[in-house]
Amino acid sequence: MDIRKLAALGAVSTLALGTAAAAQTQIDWWHAMGGELGEKTEALATAFNATQSEFVVVPSYRGSYTETMTAAIAAFRAGEQPDIVQVFEVGTGTMMAAEGAIVPVYQLMADAGVAFDPSAFLPAVVGYYTDPQGNMLSMPFNSSTPILYYNRNVFEAAGLDPDTPPATWAEVEAFSRQIMESGAAECGFTTGWVSWVQLENFSAWHNQQIGTMENGFAGMETELTVNGPVQVRHWENLARWQEEGVFQYGGPGGGNDAPPLFYAQTCAMYMNSSASRAGVLANTPDFEVGYGMLPYYDDVEGAPQNSIIGGATLWVLSGGSDEEQRGVAEFFRFLSSPEVQAQWHQDTGYLPITQAAYDLSTEQGYYAANPGADISIQQITLNEPTPNSKGLRFGNYVQIRGIIDEEFQRLLAGDVDAQGALDAVVARGNALIRDFEAANN
Amino acid sequence: MQTKRTIFGNKGLPYLLLAPQLAITAVFFLWPAGQAVYQSFLREDAFGLSTTFVGMRNYEALFNSSEYLNSLQVTVVFSIATVIASLGIALLLALAVDRMIRSAAPYTTLLVWPYAVAPAVAGILWWFIFNPAIGILPYALEMTLGYDWNHNLNGNDAMILVVVASVWKQISYNFLFFVAGLQSIPASLREAAAIDGAGPVKRFWTITLPLLSPTTFFLLVVNVVYTLFDTFAVIHATTSGGPAQATNTLVYKVFDDGFIGLNLGSSAAQSVVLMCLVMLLTFVQFRYVERRVTY
Numbered sequence: 082m083d084i085r086k087l088a089a090l091g092a093v094s095t096l097a098l099g100t101a102a103a104a105q106t107q108i109d110w111w112h113a114m115g116g117e118l119g120e121k122t123e124a125l126a127t128a129f130n131a132t133q134s135e136f137v138v139v140p141s142y143r144g145s146y147t148e149t150m151t152a153a154i155a156a157f158r159a160g161e162q163p164d165i166v167q168v169f170e171v172g173t174g175t176m177m178a179a180e181g182a183i184v185p186v187y188q189l190m191a192d193a194g195v196a197f198d199p200s201a202f203l204p205a206v207v208g209y210y211t212d213p214q215g216n217m218l219s220m221p222f223n224s225s226t227p228i229l230y231y232n233r234n235v236f237e238a239a240g241l242d243p244d245t246p247p248a249t250w251a252e253v254e255a256f257s258r259q260i261m262e263s264g265a266a267e268c269g270f271t272t273g274w275v276s277w278v279q280l281e282n283f284s285a286w287h288n289q290q291i292g293t294m295e296n297g298f299a300g301m302e303t304e305l306t307v308n309g310p311v312q313v314r315h316w317e318n319l320a321r322w323q324e325e326g327v328f329q330y331g332g333p334g335g336g337n338d339a340p341p342l343f344y345a346q347t348c349a350m351y352m353n354s355s356a357s358r359a360g361v362l363a364n365t366p367d368f369e370v371g372y373g374m375l376p377y378y379d380d381v382e383g384a385p386q387n388s389i390i391g392g393a394t395l396w397v398l399s400g401g402s403d404e405e406q407r408g409v410a411e412f413f414r415f416l417s418s419p420e421v422q423a424q425w426h427q428d429t430g431y432l433p434i435t436q437a438a439y440d441l442s443t444e445q446g447y448y449a450a451n452p453g454a455d456i457s458i459q460q461i462t463l464n465e466p467t468p469n470s471k472g473l474r475f476g477n478y479v480q481i482r483g484i485i486d487e488e489f490q491r492l493l494a495g496d497v498d499a500q501g502a503l504d505a506v507v508a509r510g511n512a513l514i515r516d517f518e519a520a521n522n
Numbered sequence: 523m524q525t526k527r528t529i530f531g532n533k534g535l536p537y538l539l540l541a542p543q544l545a546i547t548a549v550f551f552l553w554p555a556g557q558a559v560y561q562s563f564l565r566e567d568a569f570g571l572s573t574t575f576v577g578m579r580n581y582e583a584l585f586n587s588s589e590y591l592n593s594l595q596v597t598v599v600f601s602i603a604t605v606i607a608s609l610g611i612a613l614l615l616a617l618a619v620d621r622m623i624r625s626a627a628p629y630t631t632l633l634v635w636p637y638a639v640a641p642a643v644a645g646i647l648w649w650f651i652f653n654p655a656i657g658i659l660p661y662a663l664e665m666t667l668g669y670d671w672n673h674n675l676n677g678n679d680a681m682i683l684v685v686v687a688s689v690w691k692q693i694s695y696n697f698l699f700f701v702a703g704l705q706s707i708p709a710s711l712r713e714a715a716a717i718d719g720a721g722p723v724k725r726f727w728t729i730t731l732p733l734l735s736p737t738t739f740f741l742l743v744v745n746v747v748y749t750l751f752d753t754f755a756v757i758h759a760t761t762s763g764g765p766a767q768a769t770n771t772l773v774y775k776v777f778d779d780g781f782i783g784l785n786l787g788s789s790a791a792q793s794v795v796l797m798c799l800v801m802l803l804t805f806v807q808f809r810y811v812e813r814r815v816t817y
Contacts, residue, residue: 151781158570175784179569331655332674333764338655345656480783490765494675516785520567520574 105137108408109163112140113149113393114223117359121428129415136408146172146393147479153398157182162398164405165412167222169393170209171478174297176396177218178476178521184397184406186413187216192403193410201417201435205387205461209472210394213299219394220413223431225356226388226457227278229375232266234368235349239265246350246373250318253350253376257327260349269327270350271343273336276485277391278352278375279319280307285470286375287311288383297474301518305475305510308503311381316499320492330493333486340364354391355457358430372453374460386470387463392431423447432457476517481510555797561790568784580791589767590775590792597771600685601749608689609741612696617726619697620704630701637694641752645759648687652760673761677768680761684769687760688753696741703737704730735815743807750800772796 114122119142126138143149146169153166168176176183190197199207199217210219233243239260247253257269272278284291290306297303322328329348331339336353343351344364351361352375361370377384395416397409415421422438425431427447433439439458442448448455464470475481485506492502530536565576584590615633619626636644652673654660660671673680707730715725731738754773757763763770763778770778773796780789 147782151784154568154784175568178567179571181571182569329655330674333762338653338674341655347655477783477785480779480785483778483782487764487766490675494677494765496766520565521572 105135106402106404106408108136108138108165108405108412110138110140110165110167110395111143111149111153111163112167113143113146113169114167115142115144118223118429121425125416125421125425128421129412132415133411136411138408138412150175157398157400160400162400164401164409165395165397167393168219168396170224170391170472171482173210173219173394174474174476174478174517177212177474178301178517182399183218184399185212185216185218186220186397187218189397189406189410190413193407195407195410195414197410197414201437203432203434203436203439203462205466206390206432206434208466209390209474219396220416221434222393222395222416223356223429224390224392224394224434225354225431226390226461227274227282227352227375228355228456228460229350229352229373230343230357230361231350231371231373232343232346232365232368233371235260235265235346236371239263239349243369243371246371247376248374249379250315250376251379254318254322254327257322257349261326266346266349267326268329268342268348269322270352271329271331271336271339271348272351273331273339273353273357274391275330275333275336275489276482279315279489280312280485281473282375282388283315284312285387285389285472286377286385287381288386288467288469289381290469291473292475295468296472297514298468298471301476301514301521303475303514305481305507305514308500308507311378313499313503315378316489316492316503320495320499323493330490333483333490354430355432356392356430358454359428370453372456374456374463383467385463387466388460389470389472390432390461427451427454430454430457432461475510475514476521477513480513481506484509484513558790558793558797561786562794563787564790565787568786576787580787581795584788584791584795589770592767593770593772593775596681596767596769597750600681600688600753600769600771601746603681603685604688604692604749604753605742605745607685608692608696608745609738611689612693612741613700615693615697616700616704617730619701630698633697634694636690637698639691641691641755642759644687644691645756648683648690648756649760652683673765675765677765680765680769683760684753684757687756688749691756692745692748696745699737699741700734703734707733739807739812739815742811743804746803746807747800750796772799 110126112119112122123140126140130137141163143152146167149166150168150172153162153168156162187197187199199215202217202221206221206224207217209224210221211217229246231246236243236256239256240263241256241259247256253270260266260269281291283289284307289309289311290296292303292305292307294300294303319328323330329342331337331342339351339353340357340360342348343361346368353361374385375388395413397406401409417435419435419437419441422433422435423441423445426433426438427442433442466472488497488502488506488509491497491505492499497505562580563575563577565574565579566572619629619633622629639647651657651659652671654672654674663669663671671679673683711729711733712725715729720728750771751773753771754777757769757771757774758777761769763774772792776789776792776796779785779792783789
């Protein structure tokens with residue numbers, strides 16, 4: 082083929098693409114869902130595109146949560162940002178502060194004239210993403226909360242009742258010892274996401290303050306307060322249990338090494354996101370899995386309170402045309418419809434974001450057929466959230482999570498005691514929060 | 523001795539011939555480096571919506587930060603260990619291959635293979651082998667020596683892991699250059715020494731090593747730069763700088779603070795410091811170490 086033919090062909094195909102784009106408004110959606118979750122995410126876009134012909138949502142996978150957020154920010158600085166970007170919950174502080182860069186969801190819906198009822202959403206989920214006036218800023222997409230998974234076969238072999246998961250930390254310890262002594266498993270329990278599960282959720286679950294000013298919800302002048310006696314006591318126990326083999330550490334961040342410890346039946350119990358359910362079931366064909374709520378210390382007043390969510394929401398970046406914004410609004414309406422939500426919730430293990438989706442799932446008999454699938458919902462709605470258990474919102478929190486992991490590692494390595502580790506978390510974390518405050522004023 | 527000289531009739535032509543290289547240097551080095559210097563004096567939010575000029579504040583904060591000083595120390599330990607081990611092992615292998623007559627070619631090919639592996643892939647391979655939960659090596663260590671390997675918690679274990687992974691990756695490259703260097707040493711020199719009664723060790727120290735010094739010097743410079751920059755992917759795939767910053771080298775910290783933490787001012791200041799450090803090191807190497815090299 083000579084060069085002129087090639088050029089002609091190129092021109093024709095560009096024209097063809099051009100007409101297609103003119104007929105439909107393209108909406109770019111950057112997300113961080115890989116693997117099976119990625120397929121389900123792409124399916125949502127395909128389903129939306131099939132319902133109408135005006136807009137076409139183009140999802141694209143951008144790597145991990147951090148990579149996706151960084152890519153979107155870099156794109157914004159270059160003026161090439163997508164319409165929608167999926168940002169994990171710890172990025173909320175950063176996104177909220179970027180007032181000129183985002184379009185709040187409530188405003189988007191109002192401008193586009195799309196019917197939108199904020200009260201239809203579960204308060205425990207949207208509360209995390211609303212401003213102090215109660216306006217919804219981003220669209221909850223995939224929210225989850227940590228729960229307890231346990232190996233029913235090991236429980237049985239150790240002479241424990243497989244229908245009774247441990248409710249308190251004292252029981253976790255006692256059960257673990259019985260399991261280890263009976264030789265049913267080598268270790269009691271492990272956990273993913275130490276910072277999210279064993280500090281943030283632990284604090285909310287025990288109604289302990291994470292930071293001043295309603296855990297940062299009320300303003301940027303907040304300070305961390307996670308070095309209270311209850312948290313110190315828990316970290317002290319974790320360090321002791323690690324020493325004794327009751328607990329095995331699964332690594333920083335998401336705790337990459339924690340799932341294999343549970344799957345290989347090394348550890349009998351495992352705390353991680355409710356959205357890990359599909360992965361847990363796929364990887365444990367050799368034993369039956371039981372589900373329970375997070376354990377608590379029964380002598381702490383107010384425990385158990387309610388757990389808090391993690392996961393990600395969809396943020397709308399400014400700079401799109403009116404037409405694009407209307408498309409985004411339509412897409413969000415589609416995403417929050419009960420049928421779509423219920424399906425997404427049942428496919429992935431993420432929480433339904435509306436009451437209607439939860440009711441629909443109940444009606445469809447999903448929870449009856451899948452015992453344990455509603456533990457997450459019961460847990461986040463156990464009690465009316467207090468200022469300590471609504472969630473948390475701190476600037477630079479991605480880095481602070483890193484600090485929590487580091488100090489936990491130093492604690493387990495024996496370099497520092499629990500009080501020292503949590504004091505260091507507070508001191509180093511507060512310095513980052515002050516940096517953030519300075520950079521955003 | 524008479525040398526051939528090429529004379530350009532036109533003054534502009536040499537500059538024109540240099541232009542592509544200069545343009546590449548300007549676009550891919552000078553411009554980004556200038557940007558980094560500029561950004562290191564600013565304090566910015568992630569989106570670049572509010573920017574304040576803060577002078578040297580980012581640099582002051584760096585040198586007052588115990589994490590940064592720790593990172594500096596980690597980098598020194600990591601670089602020295604990696605350079606010595608990768609040069610030493612590569613030289614041993616090259617000497618062994620140099621003595622072979624018929625089987626040298628297949629051995630050389632096999633030893634060069636690791637170089638074709640992408641650093642991130644190498645990192646994942648070592649991550650698997652050393653994984654405390656599912657890896658084969660911790661299991662073997664526990665069985666044979668009773669050593670409880672856990673690079674998730676033990677900083678020394680983590681440092682050993684990243685050094686081993688980085689060395690493994692670099693040995694092939696060093697090995698190739700050493701083999702080539704050894705082959706260019708005339709056999710007659712060594713034979714003459716042997717006839718005079720010098721043993722293999724004596725011949726190595728007095729003939730082979732001095733004649734190999736240009737290769738060694740070149741590799742030293744390349745390896746120092748390798749440990750400072752190219753080992754990023756290995757660290758990213760194995761330890762991510764942990765535990766508790768035990769393997770957080772300077773270049774990893776630049777990435778971590780800039781791209782994970784979105785603290786662009788500090789990250790830019792760190793890259794400027796790193797840039798100066800490399801320039802200084804290279805200067806020292808050429809000014810002082812090169813004097814001892816016999817070409």
